Amino acid sequence: MSRRLSTRAKLLLYGVLLVLCVPFVFPTWWMATSSLKPAGDIFAFPPKLFPDNPQLDAYRKVFExxxxxxxxxxxxxxxxxxxxxxxxxxxxxxxxxxxxxxxxxxxxxxxxxxxxxxxxxxxxxxxxxxxxxxxxxxxxxxxxxxxxxxxxxxxxxxxxxxxxxxxxxxxxxxxxxxxxxxxxxxxxxxxxxxxxxxxxxxxxxxxxxxxxxxxxxxxxxxxxxxxxxxxxxxxxxxxxxxxxxxxxxxxxxxxxxxxxxxxxxxxxxxxxxxxxxxx
CATH class of the missing domain: 1.10.3720.10 (MetI-like)
Structure with a gap:
């Protein structure tokens, strides 16, 4: 019984940590994925976690x-x-x-x-x-x-x-x-x-x-x-x-x-x- 409780407690703890890390991870994820989007799709609502048509044109312009x-x-x-x-x-x-x-x-x-x-x-x-x-x-x-x-x-x-x-x-x-x-x-x-x-x-x-x-x-x-x-x-x-x-x-x-x-x-x-x- 104690092992089940400890397993449930760990799962609960990991779940809480995953929820808490979202505010820290999401901005970085949004930055990386938005760099692959056309400029008009960056502020689309609701925000898209994955670009529909990834493009590397922005990275080329960075160096140009x-x-x-x-x-x-x-x-x-x-x-x-x-x-x-x-x-x-x-x-x-x-x-x-x-x-x-x-x-x-x-x-x-x-x-x-x-x-x-x-x-x-x-x-x-x-x-x-x-x-x-x-x-x-x-x-x-x-x-x-x-x-x-x-x-x-x-x-x-x-x-x-x-x-x-x-x-x-x-x-x-x-x-x-x-x-x-x-x-x-x-x-x-x-x-x-x-x-x-x-x-x-x-x-x-x-x-x-x-x-x-x-x-x-x-x-x-x-x-x-x-x-x-x-x-x-x-x-x-x-x-x-x-x-x-x-x-x-x-x-x-x-x-x-x-x-x-x-x-x-x-x-x-x-x-x-x-x-x-x-x-």
Whole structure:
């Protein structure tokens, strides 16, 4: 009897979860299927789950109307460089705050954490002026330097610090007895053990850089330099109206890396946050 109840309870639970996932899955499904429809069928009511006559014409126009391949490459390489740079900076800073004692350590870390409280909109004007003086407007340097060295890396530093604090002191003592210096301990012992936290930082940093929208609009003006979020706004007709099927086709291609990261790396992300002690 108890087995039957447990089976019924599982079936009920799965049924409830299926119903709850509909609001999250349906928009993505509608985006992907609508990109295969003629523009006049996209807003048909009731909405059709499957296109009557699938067409790939919108995907062809994605590459004809904009240098979409170059823009895709821009977003990809910027996200990769920002991720690697954030991993390097946040792991070094996190290890320093967690394992090296120096005067004013806690006060300095509190000052660093205030970066989480400052919206990017507040600093965008002085940053624009600074990069303008450096001759970096309409280049990718602002999209790389600001996330790696600015406030967006503060959360990554906090996650890495929380992980390194939990490492046993006996590991460092044994390493010193073997003749390792401070940087060697970080590189050969602490960093390999921090793979769960590094995975979590890498995932949310990549996604943040991939979806960045405000900064590219401010710093970039040449279509060949655009990133994908900015490029999606350029698919308009002669009257300035959105070309919905083309925009949805471009959005579907843009979402592929995000879906891949979510499917293949969600477990590493959860484990990484669990190892840092974050709730």
């Amino acid at each position: 109307l904009q240098p979409f391949g170059q823009q895709y490459f821009n977003s990809m390489y910027i996200a990769v460089v920002v991720t690697l740079g954030t991993l390097a900076v946040s792991s070094l800073a996190g290890y320093g705050f967690a394992r090296i004692r120096f005067p004013g350590q806690n006060i300095l870390f509190l000052v660093v954490l205030t970066g989480l409280l400052i919206p990017s909109e507040v600093t965008i004007v002085p940053l624009f002026q600074m990069f303008h003086d450096w001759g970096m407007i309409d280049t990718h340097w602002p999209l790389i330097l600001v996330p790696v060295l600015g406030a967006p890396s503060v959360l990554a530093t906090f996650i890495m610090r929380q992980f390194f604090i939990a490492l046993p002191h006996e590991l460092e003592e044994a390493a010193r007895m073997d003749g390792l210096g401070r940087f060697a301990i970080y590189w050969r012992i602490a960093l390999p053990l921090a793979r769960p936290a590094l995975s979590a930082v890498a995932i949310f940093t990549f996604l943040h850089s991939w979806n960045l929208y405000l900064e590219p609009i401010v710093y970039l003006s040449t279509p060949d330099m655009f990133t994908l979020p900015q490029a999606l706004t350029q698919y308009v007709d002669a009257y300035g109206g959105p070309m919905w099927n083309v925009q949805l086709a471009a959005a579907s291609l843009t979402a592929l890396p995000v879906v891949a990261v979510f499917v293949f790396a969600q477990r590493q992300f959860v484990e990484g946050l669990a190892h840092t002690g974050l709730k």
